[in-house]
Amino acid sequence: MKLTLDALEVLDAIDKKGSFAAAANALFRVPSTLTYTVQKLEEDLGFVIFRKEGRRSVLTPAGRVLLEEGRHLLLATQAMIDKAHQVDSGWEVSLNIALDTVWDIEQLLPILAEFQQLNTGVEINLLEEVMGGSLEALIEDRADIVLGGPPPSATIQGLQFKEMMQSQWCLVTAKDHPLTKTSLPLTNEMMTAYTSIVIKDSSRQSPIQSHRIMAKQKQIKVASMAQKISLIEAGIGIGFLPRHKIQGKLDEGTLVTLETAEPTQSTPQYCSWKRNNKGKAARWFIDRILSDKV
Amino acid sequence: MKLTLDALEVLDAIDKKGSFAAAANALFRVPSTLTYTVQKLEEDLGFVIFRKEGRRSVLTPAGRVLLEEGRHLLLATQAMIDKAHQVDSGWEVSLNIALDTVWDIEQLLPILAEFQQLNTGVEINLLEEVMGGSLEALIEDRADIVLGGPPPSATIQGLQFKEMMQSQWCLVTAKDHPLTKTSLPLTNEMMTAYTSIVIKDSSRQSPIQSHRIMAKQKQIKVASMAQKISLIEAGIGIGFLPRHKIQGKLDEGTLVTLETAEPTQSTPQYCSWKRNNKGKAARWFIDRILSDKV
DNA sequence: TAATTTGTTCGAAAAAACTGAACACTTTAA
DNA sequence: TTAAAGTGTTCAGTTTTTTCGAACAAATTA
Structure with missing residues (x-):
């Protein structure tokens, strides 16, 4: 590889500062050093990078490629060094x-x-x-x-x-849902008449399974607990929800719990x-x- | 940037060859040179790259980051140089x-x-x-x-x-299409009864325009000439096609031209x-x- | 026209990279 | 168990590369 990152930094500085002299100053070197670096690079790569126009130098098309892609390379290099430092620190990236x-x-x-x-x-x-x-x-x-x-x-x-922790599941509906008028406690058969909201398993491998499905019940499958709560709150269906997730809404009264014939589950x-x-x-x-x- | 591409090549060689000695041989250098290069790099970057295990050296996690990401960097650098050479040659990339x-x-x-x-x-x-x-x-x-x-x-x-060139447009149908039994030449009114296949303009700006649309005709819009020919060949519709594109199919007889009342167009x-x-x-x-x- | 700014050349000096022999250590083989 | 072969490192000396600074030529500006 007949190219150094240092040379790319020199090209970058010359372009940014607008002249060899200004770039040399910024890099704490002397102008002739930059001349040497650029000439060596041109010789190594086998094409001209700067062409003289008047008293200043301008990039050739090939030189521009080197400059612009080189900048990306410099950024990528710094990112790599940072990442290595992070790994070395023992903290994950x-x-x-x-x-x-x-x-x-x-x-x-x-x-x-x-x-x-x-x-x-x-x-x-x-x-x-x-x-x-x-x-x-x-x-x-x-x-x-x-x-x-x-x-x-x-x-x-x-x-x-x-x-x-133990999460306590309870059957909930929106406050105006017809089930709130029914005699309690509810049996499974009574529930089957209503749409239930079910969270779909997000795993790709395992067969689709969901929690507390009941036979022949109308179902809507959703992707997250937040969606399930929203749908139940909107009165679209009923479902079991962990109490800790909806305590606020129970206190507000937008959701109400229903007593069930079978004891509610508590899953760890x-x-x-x-x-x-x-x-x-x-x-x-x-x-x-x-x-x-x- | 306290890192050189040469040092990355040294890391690559050590890992590829399995030892400092073998890498030194491959790089036409002496083992002590690689020790020097690696130690200097470690000092510059501020973390250990190789750790001694038994009589050989193994990469630290941070060193592995440098090696693996460094390889990508080396490839990207070479690609950049190749591109610059291509640009320099005057031929487009x-x-x-x-x-x-x-x-x-x-x-x-x-x-x-x-x-x-x-x-x-x-x-x-x-x-x-x-x-x-x-x-x-x-x-x-x-x-x-x-x-x-x-x-x-x-x-x-x-x-x-x-x-x-001038491309000669002619009205064509599949060989079994009902229109082939009609009395010729065809007027525009006679055609409107049949589905026509039209190519949709692929430009994003201009309003949708297509060639030779006739009022109130049933249309199917397709994306290319090849699709248009396929649909006409399948007897799904009729349409104007440039003769040079379908000469083969006309000779085979799978497509037939129909005489039109108005003269067929010739577009440059x-x-x-x-x-x-x-x-x-x-x-x-x-x-x-x-x-x-x- | 003179002064300033540009980049380059070139010899000398400094810095960096490389070498090879000697060494300490581990693993393998006899 | 000992010898041999292989590992990477140290270090003094050498070579190569990089940098400097003064002198210079050319273009622009004042």
Whole structure:
């Protein structure tokens, strides 16, 4: 490779400053040094970069290619160096946290704020996944940490997990929904007459499965908990929702819970991660999230 | 920028050859030189690149980033140099030839073959455009040369053009089409009863216009001449086609021409290009195409 | 016309890169 | 177990590359 990054910086400076002299000044060198650098580069590459016009030099078309593409190269080089430094620091370049749609992002916000205070340079990406999808993201390395959702099945090696909370599911409708007028408690048969809102599993592999499906019930499948809440709030259907996600709306009265004949479920929510993850940020978040539980 | 491309090549060689000694041999240097280069790089960047394990050296995570991203950088650098050489040679890096759908690519093939013999390094891109679209491609610099279609309007500056041929349009149908049984010649009113196949203008700016539309006729709009021929051949509709494009099918008998009451049109086909185009390849193609006409 | 600004040339000096022998260490082979 | 071969490193000396600064020629400006 008969080209140096230094030479590209010289070209950049000459173009930016408008003359060899000004560029030399900016680079704390002497004009003749730049002449030498450019001439050497021209000789090495085998074509002319600057052509004299009057008392100043202008770029040839080939020289312009070198300048403009060279600038991108310089930026890419600096980005690479920065990334290597980041890796060397032990903090990840980026950390992907998958939030199961059951999970409440509110709980994560203070932890995120605290993390940003550390100035680690880690880029945090939040993904929203649904049920199976969150664990799949972990297995396929699209996520480093999963918050919420079921525990990993025992057949998958190398994953660790810890129960974080119990989420209490309750059957809810909009406040004006006809079911609110029915005699309570509700049996499954009574519910089948109404449209239910169901969250679709976001995993790509596993067959489509959803939570609490009832036979022959009219269904609308949605992509997230937020969508499910919106549709129920709009009176379009009914569904089971985790109490912690809708406490506010229950207090406001826009949503109401209905008593069911069968006892409502309570499903545990887990935090899962890969055991062999050595990154400082992943460790920090796991420690911080688990200690937060207490 | 405390990093040289040479150092990246050294890292690459060490990783490829598996040891400092082998890499030194491949680079026609002495092992101690590589030690010097790597140590200097480590000092400049401020982190360790190789760690000793047993009697050999292995990359640290940060070193691996440098190696892998550095390889991309080296490739990009070489690509840039190649491009600059190409520009310096006076031949374009790439040449875009827009073929109006009326044009027959067969005429261009021997010219393309001849051009490839020249080994110019120019990347040729063929675009198929329809009517207004071909000139629009020229104006918007998506194309360097346009073959076929109408001449540029006089209001557009800097475009040159030359008439290449007259294309003779004739009304055709599939051989079993009901119109073939009708008494000839056909008037416009007789045609309106049948679906006509029309090519849609591919230009984005100009309002949709198509060739030889007749009032209140059933239409199917297609995207290219080839599609139009296919649909007519399948008996789906009728349409005007340039004779040179379908001579083969007329000889075979899969398509038949119908006599029309009004005389069939003959539209000139032009070759258009930008006057200020200085590229050698554009010049070569224009000269070659124009001389071919004789 | 004189002064200023441009980039270049060239010899000398400084800096960087490279060499090769000696060395310390690990792994392999006898 | 010992010898041999292979690893990368150190270091003094050499070579090459880069930089400097003064002198210069040419174009522009005052």
